[in-house]
Amino acid sequence: MKKIIFSLVVSFIILSDSTAEDVIKALPGSLPIPPVISSRQIELEMREGRLELPFGTSETLGFNGDYLGPTIRIQKGDKADITVVNNLNEPTTVHWHGLHVPAEYDGGPHQIIKVGETWSPEITIRQNAATLWYHPHLMGKTAEHVYRGLAGMFIIDDEYSDSLDIPRDYGVNDIPLILQDRDIDDNGSFSYKPTRPDIMHGYIGNATLINGAYEPVLNLNRGSYRFRILNGSNSSIYRISFSDTHSFTVIASDGGFLPETVITDRLIISPGERYEILTDFSVETEIKVILEIYGSQPHEAMSISVSNDEGVFFPHPKRLVYNHPDYESGELKQRTFNMETRGMGLFTINGRQMDMDVMNFSLKQDSEEIWTVKNIGMGMMNIPHSFHVHDTQFTVLSFNGAPPPPLYRGPKDTILLMAGDEAVIGVSFRDYTGMYMYHCHLLEHEDAGMMGQFMIE
Template sequence: MTLLPTVSRRTLLAGLGGLALAAPALLRPRPAYAALTGRPFAQPALDAGRTEAGRRVFDLAVAAGRHQFLDGVETATTGINSAFLGPILSARAGDALRMNVANGLREPMTLHWHGLHLPAAADGGPHQEIAPGAVWSPEFDLRQKAGTFWFHGHQHRKTAEHVWAGMAGVIRISDNEEDALPLPRTHGEDDFTLVLQDRRFDPAGQMPYDANMHDRMAGMQGDVMLVNGLASPVLDADAPRLRLRILNGANGSFYRLHFADDRVFHQIASDGGLLGAPVAMRDTVLSPGERAEFLLDLADGATAQLRAEAFGAEAPVMGSAGIREVMTFRPKAARASAPALPARLAEIAPPPKATGETRSFMLSMSGMGMVGDFLINGRQYDHARIDFSVPLGAAETWIWENTTPMIHPIHIHDVQFRILDRNGRPPAPKEAGLKDTVLIGPGEKVTLRMRFDDYADPVHPYMYHCHILEHEDAGMMGQFTVV
């Protein structure tokens, strides 16, 4: 898949015309603020929970907070056990979990466990609403391979606003297969979690969710790049090799990650866990909702500057928003060499043999060009409509076709799927593992295979949607049950 797929002249002109209608809202004067750049890197607290009656229990309090992004300014935020963002929940495959989610806000909310295979009633989608002052306590078993997952707000029509304010956190899962590998895994020493987001601020240094027409079309983007709520932090590293667990937690920004010196780094895991083998690369794209794990070698003693070319959903028409400085890695000393990379990481089973239906999903827009409603199979999301039901145990084939001039990251709840092909071609090595979010460019047709095991519920649905949160809130979402 190319970063900026080719589009037709007709689509290009229509898209430019649509964006022109939004231009007055884009020409706001830049506010007078200064981001606090260059602070020491910090990551959310690692929370292993507590044990109660054989379950690992996590207590998560969602509440309003204040966080200092800018010099001398306290910005109103939402956090989970902190002022902005939430903790890193640490658990092991097979754990029995209980999540106590306390809503300290003045409005309803939900908390979705993104990437986890679990009962629909515990999924935390828009049907598991938590009233102000209430506590929601879903229980489920961790049926996952080791990997980096996350949780975030998913309130109906409010997902984008809640995540923008800070309602998100990370889930770090370990297992015996990953334990046996010679990989960095000591939190805060050679294993680091990076939640990448961007925000924009008003003249008072606040970041209200005030999406304009362009934001609703292209996804909400900001001009201040953040890592765990810090602008361009600096990490002084002791270890010769670092493991970076990176989440694109942005509302609408895609990031092409690379280093200023064009150095090679290695991807070792995608959304659902380890890849079969390390994949060498000089750059890679993460779309909203995607996670990946990378190994960065610092044995040469040279400073490594991580950068991101940021772009929104309209990138095929309008290009990128430019290069942002993400963070700086400063090794404390040069080493002779980093340890050898393992040649193999995990045994990746082949995609399951199809035993169920083949379903087609068309991404489209009503109206002209980039101005209109976001649709899946010609329909907007209806909270009361179940779009279809899947038989328990079926391995289905889902074919997604993007007829819009935009790029869309598609997320499917409950399952980790396998990408069979892109326009008839096999997936790239970095996409050959377990995935729950897939980027689909204009004109692309992507075929997925997934099995629906363990959990059936004729009442509570799972969701599928674009993970540009503004598109999701605008109706580019559907829902299904497993029966």
């Protein structure tokens, strides 16, 4: 059904113009670049908005605008004074995904911002350079609020990242790409109305959006570019690549730089995950960004038009610094997290669903632990899960019994587990006490209860 609508929409666009050439020139707009807030005073207003797409206009939600939110960019060591005003007509929360943050400012399901109220977290940045993001986290409503548009990037710089000879000019050669998809209905707009199978398999759209635009065009000069890629979708696992198997260098994962960068021509990125890549465009050309939603057909989601004008080229680093706690020695506390699909819309971790009144476990402040996270499959159905833990970045120690693949050797806060997969991760909890969440980042699963909470004491 969804695929049929997609083909109809595309056919409609092509038929409604006189020639194919006109369509290419007339329809797609430029890639929107979210505005950046680089002040330590960060003011966010959640409001209702409208997003115009080639198919029609949708009612949306946004931070300081109609859809998505500004990119927050801040230096390690600085204190962010944030105000979040809720001018929606319903309560929500704002969670800083990947941020090491005091529990009361984590923005999880307990830190509700009521309608008309202002929440004022003060957060000192105590972690290394990384591409993080922020989004609502209200119990049972996270998926809908993110789907309608509430999400933004959160970039941390530090002395080390500033010292590297890599692109860092935001919007010029350091470009955010927020990948999403939306299910466009017969009226050409999108709304959030998941069916039971949608909750099971995730609410997968029929149109991809990048930074809130459908098939945008990015005009660049020749040169080296850094893309910060966020999977901001509800439940879609993307494979992203360039046309002509154009290759790139992956320099960072969720929480910062990889110890050894990875040259590849494709990436699998699951909901909530981020990667930073470097790539060179050395001749005048037109390159497509191809997005393939797991289980669907590849789609040319964006065009990059490279002019003949000379830009700036950078060498691609081979090794970068990633320091993490030593998880290999000593007797560390071990825990197991079994992510299980028990039936249509019934998702559990260790046999339990999220209960706001239940503390699932507690651990000690300034401790390290070893967690084994498994996706227990359900018969022949391969339902993926994406395990996310708040407040910290973890280190993957093994994946399916083998050393972690190269892309999993940097700091991570979210990890994709297909049915049967098992990851062993080293997790550390520094500085703060209080309650945090762990959950599946397929947002339909999270809202259906695939979440738990722990107390750092």
